[in-house]
Amino acid sequence: MSFLAQRDTTSIELMDDPNCDSEKLIRTYQQFRSINRYFSGWRYIYTQYIRPLCEQNKKPTRLLDVGCGGGDISLSLHAWAKADGFDLEITAIDPDPRAIDYFQSISPPQDISIACRFLAELVAEGQSFDIVISNHVLHHLTMDELESFVTDSMTLAQNMVIHSDLRRDRFAYWAFAFLTPFYRNSFIIPDGLCSIGRSFRPEELIDVLGAENGWKVVKRPFGHQLALWHKGSA
Numbered sequence: 729m730s731f732l733a734q735r736d737t738t739s740i741e742l743m744d745d746p747n748c749d750s751e752k753l754i755r756t757y758q759q760f761r762s763i764n765r766y767f768s769g770w771r772y773i774y775t776q777y778i779r780p781l782c783e784q785n786k787k788p789t790r791l792l793d794v795g796c797g798g799g800d801i802s803l804s805l806h807a808w809a810k811a812d813g814f815d816l817e818i819t820a821i822d823p824d825p826r827a828i829d830y831f832q833s834i835s836p837p838q839d840i841s842i843a844c845r846f847l848a849e850l851v852a853e854g855q856s857f858d859i860v861i862s863n864h865v866l867h868h869l870t871m872d873e874l875e876s877f878v879t880d881s882m883t884l885a886q887n888m889v890i891h892s893d894l895r896r897d898r899f900a901y902w903a904f905a906f907l908t909p910f911y912r913n914s915f916i917i918p919d920g921l922c923s924i925g926r927s928f929r930p931e932e933l934i935d936v937l938g939a940e941n942g943w944k945v946v947k948r949p950f951g952h953q954l955a956l957w958h959k960g961s962a
Contacts (some may be wrong), residue, residue: 735925741781741919763911764801766936767951769894770804774805774808777845779809781858789809792861793819794877795864799831802820821850822845829941844883848883858886859888861892862881864923866891866933866955885959886927888956889955895924895929896924896928898931899951900924901921901957942957
């Protein structure tokens with residue numbers, strides 16, 4: 729069987745260990761910013777999907793960032809929208825209190841709401857958002873968790889859901905390993921390689937999400953893919 733032919737569902741990322749090295753964890757959050765800036769493609773996602781909705785809305789656009797981690801995606805979206813003159817109200821949540829503590833420690837803009845919460849809690853409260861996004865979350869989840877996560881995302885989104893995740897690909901794996909000298913003293917490289925092994929291929933992801941439910945999976949550069957859903961598309 730060829731390398732990465734099957735999805736790894738058993739390996740666990742080092743930073744998910746509650747007893748992991750705290751200094752390496754902070755360094756990992758810090759390094760996420762450059763990883764996401766150069767490889768995750770969120771500037772494209774903003775201009776292609778988020779900015780057009782901001783242009784259409786006559787009221788502030790409400791966005792939920794699920795599994796926000798160190799907050800770099802929320803911060804980038806906030807800065808881009810502000811530069812374009814749009815009122816983008818961002819709520820950033822993560823179930824890991826360590827991520828929330830780090831995000832709050834870097835003095836984020838006061839109009840970004842940050843909380844240690846689960847997605848299901850917001851559903852239970854009847855909350856809603858124009859856009860629900862996540863970055864590198866899907867591959868962390870068990871199949872049962874993924875089903876609930878996707879359903880809750882659709883329930884909360886009044887317009888669209890954008891889940892950006894890694895794509896299991898041998899070239900992406902070895903290219904990421906090549907970055908080892910640039911990301912030392914953190915969990916970036918071992919966890920990134922683990923994440924690629926845990927991630928879906930596009931045909932697998934659309935099979936899990938269901939095209940009949942209105943989902944579309946778009947292949948993106950640098951070993952990424954987007955799971956997209958628009959309300960009313962099913």
